[in-house]
Amino acid sequence: MSSRLSQVESASDGPGINQLVPFGQIAGLDATSAPLAGVLRLDNLDDKSFIVVRRQLEKDALQLVTIGKDLSFRMSDHVSEYAFRDFSFAGNEFQLKNIKPRQDILLKDEGLADQIKVTE
Numbered sequence: 789m790s791s792r793l794s795q796v797e798s799a800s801d802g803p804g805i806n807q808l809v810p811f812g813q814i815a816g817l818d819a820t821s822a823p824l825a826g827v828l829r830l831d832n833l834d835d836k837s838f839i840v841v842r843r844q845l846e847k848d849a850l851q852l853v854t855i856g857k858d859l860s861f862r863m864s865d866h867v868s869e870y871a872f873r874d875f876s877f878a879g880n881e882f883q884l885k886n887i888k889p890r891q892d893i894l895l896k897d898e899g900l901a902d903q904i905k906v907t908e
Contacts, residue, residue: 837897856897863894870905877907 795817803815824830826843828850833839837854844851855862869875870891877888884907892904 854897856894859890859894861894862898863891864898864900871903875905877905 799816803809809815826845827840828843829841830838833854836858837856840851840853840855842851842853843849853862863871868891870877870887877883888905888907895901895903
């Protein structure tokens with residue numbers, strides 16, 4: 789906690805809190821981006837995830853969900869071509885190395901491990 793306080797103290801001496809920051813620049817404390825549409829409360833769950841109370845805008849219902857800090861979105865919030873039945877990662881080394889592992893983590897973390905595709 790004291791290191792966080794010292795970060796606030798040192799940031800208050802620079803631009804962003806008491807001084808103007810040029811348009812388009814970010815100054816002050818290091819920020820962690822997170823999808824905040826409909827978010828009412830956000831807190832750290834652990835080193836890997838936020839816990840979020842958000843309003844599901846389409847249904848005007850409250851949800852309690854986790855959102856990973858590294859990718860900052862939930863797979864189930866999006867329509868993804870990777871989830872289409874006919875999509876295959878086979879033969880695309882970039883997607884096999886970079887996209888599929890992250891998608892598999894998101895699906896597993898959201899309790900959707902049964903949707904993880906086996907690589908041909």
